[in-house]
């Protein structure tokens with residue numbers, strides 16, 4: 423497995439693979455890899471001959487006061503995990519390589535509608551940063567397919583719409599959320615939690631499951647269910663950012679006759695912001 427830091431090296435190597443007729447799968451990440459990321463690499467390697475994993479903590483998607491500076495950067499560990507998972511190539515560019523002219527004048531990709539609300543409301547500019555860097559990664563790697571986790575449910579919806587609307591020739595594949603034994607969704611940010619916070623964190627998934635059970639029991643008073651869920655997060659010691667019951671495709675408030683409903687949650691434990699979701703088919 424090779425690691426490259428420059429676009430020039432990346433393009434040279436990928437040209438060689440393409441000349442051999444190999445298909446290319448891309449797994450975009452911000453590094454500090456765990457089993458969630460590795461499941462994406464495995465999925466990409468089942469569907470493509472070559473897997474490129476990018477590791478780039480993208481400043482454009484972080485808001486002021488967020489954790490850009492403290493986000494864990496663990497390239498050597500990440501390389502070991504990727505090698506063991508059968509990854510072909512790591513692309514780990516510097517910020518200057520990706521934004522040589524700085525961020526202020528950077529062309530942006532805006533994906534309307536589906537970026538609104540939920541994390542888009544709490545993190546203004548976040549999905550523009552994600553859509554822009556994913557477009558750039560698609561242009562740099564020119565993959566046949568790219569794999570993203572369902573843990574970041576709204577992000578996946580944004581990327582699917584962007585790819586469709588802009589006719590990008592990339593197949594976007596979603597992969598299920600990998601969880602700890604107690605249900606907590608694996609996330610690099612779990613590493614910020616103190617022991618006490620880590621004990622509280624499974625309440626996020628437990629609240630999703632409890633709400634899903636209420637829906638299965640026939641409840642359709644969604645606003646009341648959202649309030650109950652926020653109250654139970656607060657009771658557990660979290661500070662809910664939002665708990666929204668939405669149509670799985672539009673991400674707009676669910677209606678009682680919707681077939682697929684997704685529960686979206688974001689909540690703070692201390693300064694750590696955790697997100698999770700659960701889809702209920704009816």
Ligand SMILES: Nc1ncnc2c1ncn2[C@@H]1O[C@H](COP(=O)(O)OP(=O)(O)OP(=O)(O)O)[C@@H](O)[C@H]1O
Pocket residue numbers: 450451452453457458459461462569570571572573574597598599600601607608609610611612
């Ligand atoms: N538990 C998980 N299961 C499946 N996919 C995941 C999981 N966690 C992250 N991913 C996916 O991995 C890709 C890279 O995500 P990222 O590097 O932000 O990881 P993360 O652990 O979610 O970090 P963060 O704590 O910053 O949200 C995204 O497509 C994301 O959805």
Ligand SMILES: CC(C)(CO)[C@@H](O)C(=O)[O-]
Pocket residue numbers: 450451452478480483552555556574577
């Ligand atoms: C898709 C992504 C790698 C873009 O920076 C990031 O948002 C992430 O890790 O989910």
Ligand code: BAL
Pocket residue numbers: 483484574577
């Ligand atoms: N996992 C999404 C990337 C972010 O939180 O910035």
